[in-house]
Amino acid sequence: MNPLLRIEGLRVEFGSEDPPLVAVDGAGLTVQPGEVVGLIGESGSGKSLTCRSVMRLIPRPGRVAAGSIEFDGRDVLAMSADELREFRAHEAGMIYQDPFSSLNPVFRIRDQIAETLRVNLDMSKSKARAHAVELLDGVGIPDPERRALAYPHELSGGMRQRVMIALATASRPRLLLADEPTTALDVTTQAQILDLLMRLRTERGMAVLLVSHDFGVIAQVCDRVAVMYGGHVVEMGPLEALYNDAQHPYTRALLEAVPQLESAGHATRRPGIAGVPPELTDVLPGCVFKPRCRYAQPSCEAISMELAPVVPGHETACPVRPFAHSGTQSETQARAQA
Amino acid sequence: MSAVDVLGAPGAAGGQVPAAIPRRSRTHGLRGLPLQVKIGGGILALLVIVAILAPLLAPYGQNQLDFDHILSGPSFSHPMGTDSTGRDIFSRTLYALRVDLAIVVAVTYIPLPIGVLIGAMAGYFGGIVDAIVSRIIDTMIAFPFMVLVIAVIAIVGPGVKGVLIGVPIVAWALYARLARSEMLVMREQPFMLATTALGYTRRRAILRHAVPNLMRSCLIYSTLDMVVNLLLLASLAYLGLGAQPPNAELGSIIADGQSSLLSAWWVATLPGFVVVLFGIGAGLLGDGLSDGRLRGEVQ
Amino acid sequence: MTEQPLLSVRNVVKEFGLRRTVAERVARTHSEPHRAVDDVSLELRRGEILGLAGGSGSGKTTLARCIVRLIEPDAGTIELAGRDVRAARGTELRELRRRMQMVFQDPYASLNPRMTVATALLEVGRVHQRPGAEDGEQFVRDALERVHLGAGLARRRPRELSGGQRQRVAVARALAAGPEVLIADEPVSALDVSVQAQLLNLFLDLRDDLGVAILFVAHQLAVIAEVADRVAVMNRGRLVEEGETAAVFGNPQDDYTKALLAAHPHPRPARMAS
Numbered sequence: 073m074n075p076l077l078r079i080e081g082l083r084v085e086f087g088s089e090d091p092p093l094v095a096v097d098g099a100g101l102t103v104q105p106g107e108v109v110g111l112i113g114e115s116g117s118g119k120s121l122t123c124r125s126v127m128r129l130i131p132r133p134g135r136v137a138a139g140s141i142e143f144d145g146r147d148v149l150a151m152s153a154d155e156l157r158e159f160r161a162h163e164a165g166m167i168y169q170d171p172f173s174s175l176n177p178v179f180r181i182r183d184q185i186a187e188t189l190r191v192n193l194d195m196s197k198s199k200a201r202a203h204a205v206e207l208l209d210g211v212g213i214p215d216p217e218r219r220a221l222a223y224p225h226e227l228s229g230g231m232r233q234r235v236m237i238a239l240a241t242a243s244r245p246r247l248l249l250a251d252e253p254t255t256a257l258d259v260t261t262q263a264q265i266l267d268l269l270m271r272l273r274t275e276r277g278m279a280v281l282l283v284s285h286d287f288g289v290i291a292q293v294c295d296r297v298a299v300m301y302g303g304h305v306v307e308m309g310p311l312e313a314l315y316n317d318a319q320h321p322y323t324r325a326l327l328e329a330v331p332q333l334e335s336a337g338h339a340t341r342r343p344g345i346a347g348v349p350p351e352l353t354d355v356l357p358g359c360v361f362k363p364r365c366r367y368a369q370p371s372c373e374a375i376s377m378e379l380a381p382v383v384p385g386h387e388t389a390c391p392v393r394p395f396a397h398s399g400t401q402s403e404t405q406a407r408a409q410a
Numbered sequence: 411m412s413a414v415d416v417l418g419a420p421g422a423a424g425g426q427v428p429a430a431i432p433r434r435s436r437t438h439g440l441r442g443l444p445l446q447v448k449i450g451g452g453i454l455a456l457l458v459i460v461a462i463l464a465p466l467l468a469p470y471g472q473n474q475l476d477f478d479h480i481l482s483g484p485s486f487s488h489p490m491g492t493d494s495t496g497r498d499i500f501s502r503t504l505y506a507l508r509v510d511l512a513i514v515v516a517v518t519y520i521p522l523p524i525g526v527l528i529g530a531m532a533g534y535f536g537g538i539v540d541a542i543v544s545r546i547i548d549t550m551i552a553f554p555f556m557v558l559v560i561a562v563i564a565i566v567g568p569g570v571k572g573v574l575i576g577v578p579i580v581a582w583a584l585y586a587r588l589a590r591s592e593m594l595v596m597r598e599q600p601f602m603l604a605t606t607a608l609g610y611t612r613r614r615a616i617l618r619h620a621v622p623n624l625m626r627s628c629l630i631y632s633t634l635d636m637v638v639n640l641l642l643l644a645s646l647a648y649l650g651l652g653a654q655p656p657n658a659e660l661g662s663i664i665a666d667g668q669s670s671l672l673s674a675w676w677v678a679t680l681p682g683f684v685v686v687l688f689g690i691g692a693g694l695l696g697d698g699l700s701d702g703r704l705r706g707e708v709q
Numbered sequence: 710m711t712e713q714p715l716l717s718v719r720n721v722v723k724e725f726g727l728r729r730t731v732a733e734r735v736a737r738t739h740s741e742p743h744r745a746v747d748d749v750s751l752e753l754r755r756g757e758i759l760g761l762a763g764g765s766g767s768g769k770t771t772l773a774r775c776i777v778r779l780i781e782p783d784a785g786t787i788e789l790a791g792r793d794v795r796a797a798r799g800t801e802l803r804e805l806r807r808r809m810q811m812v813f814q815d816p817y818a819s820l821n822p823r824m825t826v827a828t829a830l831l832e833v834g835r836v837h838q839r840p841g842a843e844d845g846e847q848f849v850r851d852a853l854e855r856v857h858l859g860a861g862l863a864r865r866r867p868r869e870l871s872g873g874q875r876q877r878v879a880v881a882r883a884l885a886a887g888p889e890v891l892i893a894d895e896p897v898s899a900l901d902v903s904v905q906a907q908l909l910n911l912f913l914d915l916r917d918d919l920g921v922a923i924l925f926v927a928h929q930l931a932v933i934a935e936v937a938d939r940v941a942v943m944n945r946g947r948l949v950e951e952g953e954t955a956a957v958f959g960n961p962q963d964d965y966t967k968a969l970l971a972a973h974p975h976p977r978p979a980r981m982a983s
Contacts, residue, residue, distance in 0.1 A: 114901035115872070229765075258764035258928055263972040285902065288931075288974030329906040331931035333973060337955025341913060342935060344906030348871045600813035601821045604879075607777050607811040608886060609803035610836055618832075622823045 074145065075102040076279050077126065077247055082139035084121045084130060086352065093352045095134065096121050097303045098377060103247065106277040108270075110294035110311070114285055114326075116349045117300040123251050123283045127166055128156060143247070161192040165240030169252035171232035175224040181208070181235050182220035185242060192243050207238040212268055230261035234268065241272060248272075250282045254289055266293050287330050291315070299323050302350045302360035304377040309386030319388040319395055322361045359390070367394040444701055450633075450694025457688055461507040468501035473656045481674040491676035493666055503681045506658035513570055514639045517577045518632050524578075525585025526628050530616050532586070533593025544590070550583035555642070560651065568651050573643055581635070588631055589624045596620060626699075633696030637689045644685060660685055713791060714752035715922050716776070716809065716890050721749050721785030723771055745771040746782070747946035753890060753922050758912065760937030760954065761926040764969065767943040769926045773894045776924070777811055778802070789890065807837050810883035814895035816875035820867040826853075826878050827863040833885040848885075855919070856881045856911060873904035880911065884919070891915065891923045897932060909936050930973050934958060942966045 084096035096118035103109045113119040124130055126141055128148065141148040143163060151159060168174045176184060185204035189195045195203060201220075208216035211234040224232055233253060240248060250269065254262040270293055272278055284290055290297055291311065298308040299320065307320040318324045325345045335342075347364040350356060356363070358373035365372070369392055379387035382396075460467060469487075470476075476496030484491045490499035532543035558580060563572030596602055597620070605615035640660075646652045647661025660681050667677025723746040746768045753759050763769045775782040778794065787794040789805055797805050813819040821829060827845075830852045834842030841848050850860045856877040867875055876896060883891060893912065897905040913936060915921045927933050933940055934954060941951040944965040950957055961967045 114903060259930070259974070260764060260968060260972040262974065266974075286974065287902075292974050326903060329903050331905065331909070331929065331935045333931050333934045333958055333970070333975075335931075336934035336937075336958045337953065340935075341910050342906040344910065345903035346907075348873060348904065349901065600815055600819035603774075603779055604811065604813065604819055604882070606779055607806060608833060608836070608882070609806040610832075611803070614836070619821050619824075623821070 075142075076105045076107075076144055077101075077103040077281070078140075078142045079122065079126070080140045080142075082122060082125060082141065083137045084118065084125060084134055085137040086134045088133065091355075092137070094137075095303055095352060096125070099139075099300065099303070099305045100379070101298045101305060101308060103279050103281055105246065106273065106279055107296065108273060108280045108282060108294050110290035110297040111281060111283045111300060112285065112287065112290050112297060112326075113300035114349050116302065116351060118303040119283045119285075119300045120251055122300070123249050123281060124166075126247075126249055126281070127160055127164060129166070161188075162243050163245055164247045164249060165243075165245040166249040166251065167233070167236045167240050167253050169255050171229060171236050171256070172224065174236055175232060177224050180221055180223055181227070185220075185235070185239055188239055188242050204238075207242055208235070211235070211238045211241075212264070213238075228261075229257050230264060233257060233261075233265050237265075237268060237272070241276075241278070244276060244278075246278060248278055248280045250280060252283055252285070255284070255286070262289070269293065287327065299326070302356070304360055304389060305379060306361065306377070306389045307387065308379060309382075313383075313386045317395070319382050319386070319393065320361075320390045321365045321367050321392075321394060324395065325364075325366075367392055444698045446694045446698030446701070448698075450691045450696070450698055453687060453691030454695060457507065457684075457691065458511060460504060461511045464504040464508045468498075468504045470498040470501040472502050472505040472658045473497060474501070481670060481677070483674070484676055484680070490680040491674065493663070493674075493677050494670060499663065499677060499680060502658040502663055503660070503684055506660045506663060506681070507684065509570070509653060509657065510640060510643055510660050513573060513643055514636050517574060517581065517639050518636045521578045521582035522585050522628060522632055525582035526589040526621060526624055528582065529586030529589030530593050530620055530624055533590040534597055534612065534616050534620065540590070543586070547583045547586050547590070550580050551587065553580055555580055556645075559642070559646065563646075563651050568654055570653050572651065573646060577639060577642070581639075584635070585628050585631070588628055592624050592627060593620060596623060630696050630700045633692045633699070637692045640685060640688055712754065715755045715790055716753035716924070717786070717788040718752070718772075718776060719750045719786040719788075721746055721772065721775055721787065722783045723768075723775055723780060724783050744946045746775060749785075749943070749946070749948045751941050751948065751951065753924055755889075755922055756916060756920055757938045758916050758923045758925055758936050760933035760940035761924060761943065762928065762930060762933050762940055762969070763943035764928060766945065768946040769928075769943050770894055772943070773811070773892050773924065773926050776892060777806055777809055779811075807886045808888050809890035809892060810886055810888040812876070812879050812883055812891060812893040812896045814898055816872040816879065816899055817867075819879045820875055820882075822867055825864055825866055826870075829878070829882055830863075830885050833882055837886055839885065839887055852881045852885045853878075855884055871904075872900050873907060876900060876908055877911065880908075880915075884915070884921075889922060891921050892926070893923060894926045895928065896925070898927065898929065905932070912936050930958065930969060942969070 079102070080100045082096055082099040083094065085092040085094055087093050099118065099122050101109065101111070111119045111123060121130060121134065125136055126143075126148065128136070130136065136149060143159065148159065175181075182201055182204045185207055186197070186200035189200040189203055190197065205216045205220050208220055213219050213231060213234055219227070219231070227235065248269070253269075254265050257265060266289065269280060273280055282290065282294060294311050296308070296310050297314050298305050299314070299322065300306065301322050307314065307318065307323045314323060315327070318327060325343075329342055329344050331342065345364050350360055358375050359365070359368070359377065362368045362372045372392065375391055377389045379389050380391070381387050474497060476492065478496065479488070479492050480494055480496045482488060482492050488498050488500065490503060492498055493502075528543060529547075532540045559573060559576035562576035562579075566572055566575065602615065602619060605619050643652060643659070644661035644664065647659040648665040650662070650665070652661055653659045663681045664678045667674065671678055722744065724742040724744050726742045749768070749772055751759070761769045761773070771780060774780040776787055776794070782795065789809055792805060794805055827849045830849050831842065831845050833839070834848050839848070841851065849863050853860055853862060858874065858877050858881065862870065862874065862878070867878075870878065880896075896912075897908050900908060909932070912923055912925065916923060925933065925937055937954045939952060940954045940957050942949050942957065942963065942965065950961065950963040950966045957966065958970060961970055
C-alpha cells in the first residue's frame with residue numbers, strides 16, 4: 073500500500089550564516105492512510121518543525137534545505153502556490169498547541185468556521201453558517217447554536233481546541249497534523265480531545281501525525297511512533313515494539329525517565345538522562361546522543377544517523393545495539409557495566 | 411530585555427522555532443550589535459564629536475561678519491556658503507549644533523529617570539497611588555507642549571532657559587506612562603513575585619529589579635524623544651523665541667535664510683540637512699535597539 | 710504526643726470579583742464572587758513532601774500564593790511553626806517569608822534577566838544576612854553545589870542557561886535564604902522529561918539531606934507519585950481528598966480524584982499484550 077505521507081531525508085536550516093544552523097537533519101517517516109503516527113521528542117528534537125514542513129509552514133528564517141515530502145505520490149515541496157493552497161485546504165489540516173492564539177480574537181467562532189467553508193468549499197453564506205454549527209456539534213461542543221456566536225475568549229481551552237479541530241477537519245482532509253494539541257490542556261480535557269481525534273479517525277479514515285513530548289498521550293492513540301532527538305529520527309516502529317523492546321538507548325532512557333503513577337509510595341528514584349539536549353549551534357560528530365549515552369563507544373563518533381532495521385518495520389539509528397537479542401533490563405545493565 | 415521578551419518560549423514542549431541561544435553569537439562588546447545600531451550610533455557620535463570640537467573645527471567665528479562675501483554659495487572657503495551678513499554658515503552651524511545638542515540631551519535625559527521612577531512606582535503599587543499618579547500623567551500629556559513652553563518663555567524671557575524649564579515639566583510624563591504600563595505587566599512575572607517571596611523590600615524590588623528591566627524601552631523611546639526635542643528647539647528658535655542673536659541656533663539660522671530661500675537656498679537648507687541627519691541617526695539607533703534581539707539570538 | 714506541624718493552613722478562603730462596578734450597582738445585578746480557594750485546610754509536617762494536585766482552576770496555585778501572601782487571603786489562618794503569617798507586617802513578615810521560599814513554574818521568567826546567577830544568589834545572602842554571605846564567592850559556590858550545579862555557571866545570565874539549569878538556580882536562590890519550607894508551584898511542568906527526573910531527584914535530596922519540608926504543587930499525578938509522601942487533591946477551590954500518596958492513588962474515595970486518575974494517560978497502553 074502506498075503511504076499517504078512519505079518524508080525522506082528532510083533537512084531544515086535556520087539563519088543566513090555559514091555554516092547554517094541545522095534544526096532537522098535527515099529525518100524520515102511514513103504515514104499510511106488511516107494510520108495514527110506519533111512523533112515524540114523533547115525540546116530541540118525538531119519534531120515540530122518536521123510536522124510543519126509537511127504543510128510548508130516553517131517560520132522564517134527557517135527553510136527546508138533538502139529532502140522530499142510526498143503526499144499521495146505528489147511532491148509537496150515542488151508545489152506551486154495554487155497547488156499548495158489546494159493541498160492545505162482540502163488534503164491536509166493542522167491543529168496547534170495553543171488554541172487561543174490560533175483563533176482570531178475579534179471574530180465569532182461561527183464566522184471563522186464559515187469563512188473556511190465559503191473559501192475552501194464554495195458554500196453560500198447562509199449554508200456555511202448552518203454547516204458551521206453542524207461541525208461544532210460534530211466535535212462535541214454542547215449547545216452549538218449558542219456557542220457558535222461566542223468569541224474565542226469566552227470559551228475554555230478545551231472548547232477552543234475542539235473549534236480548531238472543527239476548522240481543520242471541515243473540508244475532510246485525509247491527513248491531520250496535530251502539533252502538541254493537548255499540551256496546554258489539563259488532564260481530563262486532554263483525554264476528551266484525544267477521544268475526539270480517535271473518533272474522527274475511525275469515522276472518516278483520516279490519518280494523523282501526532283507530535284507530542286508526552287509518552288502517555290502517544291501511547292493512548294498511536295499505531296506507530298517515531299522518536300526524534302537533536303534533529304534526527306533515532307527510532308521508528310510499532311508502538312508495542314518501542315515500549316517493550318526499544319532498541320535505541322535514548323528511547324529506553326526516555327521511557328525510564330517518565331514519571332509513573334505506580335511509583336506512589338515506593339522509594340524508587342528515576343534516573344534522568346544526565347546532561348542536556350543539544351542546542352541548535354552544537355555540532356556533534358557522529359551520534360548526537362553519544363554525550364549522554366551509557367552505551368557509547370568510541371566508534372559512535374563516526375556513525376551517520378541513518379536508520380537501519382532491527383526487524384521489518386522497526387528501525388533504529390544506533391549501530392551499537394546494546395539491547396539486541398531482546399535483552400532484558402538486567403542483561404543490558406550487565407552489558408553496560410562490562 | 412524588556413518584560414515582554416522575558417515571556418519567551420512556551421516551555422519544554424512548545425518551541426516550534428528553537429529558543430536556543432547560539433553560543434557563538436554571544437559576543438561581548440561592539441561586534442554583535444545590529445547594523446542599524448552601528449550606523450545610527452555612528453552618525454550621532456559624529457555629530458556629538460563635531461559639536462564638542464566646534465571651536466576647533468570652525469574656520470570662522472560664529473558671528474564673524476564679512477560684508478565682502480554676503481550670500482555667496484558653497485565654496486571651498488565656505489563649505490555651506492554665507493548668509494546675508496557674510497557669516498560662514500558652516501561655522502554657525504557647528505556652534506549651533508553645540509548649543510542645541512547640549513539642550514536636547516539635557517531636556518531628554520533629565521526627565522527620563524524621574525519619569526521612570528514615578529511610573530515604576532505607580533505601576534508597582536497600584537491602587538490609589540496609581541490612580542493619582544495616572545491622572546497627573548494624563549493631564550501632563552494632554553497639555554499642548556508648545557503652548558506650555560511658550561508660556562514659560564513668556565515668564566522667564568526668551569532664550570534657552572525657557573526650553574530647559576518648560577520641556578521637562580511635561581516630558582517626564584511620557585516616560586512615566588511607558589514605565590508604568592511595562593511595570594503592570596512585569597510585576598506579575600515570576601521573577602518579580604520572587605522578590606516578594608524572597609522577603610525583599612519593595613524599594614529593592616523596584617530599584618534593583620524592576621527599573622533595570624524598564625530602562626530598555628524607555629531608552630529606545632528617548633531616541634525618538636531627542637529628535638522631537640530638537641525639532642521643538644528649532645521651531646522655537648525659528649519663531650525667535652530661542653537663543654537670542656547673536657548666538658547661533660539651528661532654527662534661527664534657518665529662519666534667517668527664509669527670506670532668501672529662492673536666491674540663496676543654502677542658508678536655510680544646509681543647516682536643515684544637519685537636523686535631518688540627526689533625525690536619521692537617532693531613528694536608526696532606536697530602530698536597531700528595539701529590534702528585540704541585541705546580540706543575534708535566534709528568535 | 711503529636712508534633713506541631715511546621716506549616717498549618719486552616720480554613721483559608723480567597724474570593725475574586727468581589728468589587729461591583731458602578732454599572733452593576735445601578736442595574737442591581739449581582740455578580741457571584743468566584744471562590745478560588747474555598748475553606749481549605751492542610752498541614753505540612755517537618756521532613757515531608759506534600760503534593761497538592763488538581764486540574765486547572767482547582768485553586769492550587771492560588772492557595773500556594775496565599776500561603777506566602779503573594780495574594781492576600783480573605784479568611785483563614787496560616788501559621789509557620791506557630792507564628793501567625795497573616796498578622797505579620799514589615800520586618801516580621803519578611804522574616805517569615807524567608808523561612809518559606811517559593812519556586813515558580815516558568816524557568817524562563819523566574820530569574821531576573823539582567824542579573825547574573827552570582828548576583829542573584831548573593832543578594833539573597835546579603836539581604837537576609839545569611840551566615841557565610843560575607844565571602845561572596847564561597848557563598849555562591851555553596852549555593853550552586855546544593856543543587857548540583859558547577860561554579861562555572863556563576864557568571865552567566867539566565868538566557869545563557871537551559872530550562873533545567875534555570876530551575877535549579879531558582880531552587881538555589883530559594884535555598885540561599887535558609888528556609889524550612891519550600892513551596893514549589895509546578896516546578897517541573899515546563900521541563901523536558903529527561904530533565905524532570907533530575908529535578909525530582911533534587912527535591913528528594915532536599916528533603917532527605919537538608920530536611921526541608923516541601924509543598925509540591927503539580928497537575929500531573931505521575932509527578933506527584935514520584936516525590937510526594939502525602940497528597941492533597943483540590944477541585945474548584947475545595948480540598949476533596951487527602952492522605953498517603955499510595956493510598957489515595959491506589960484507592961481513591963472522592964469522585965474527582967477517581968476522574969483524575971481515570972483520565973491520566975496511561976503510558977502502558979491497554980491494548981498491548983502482557
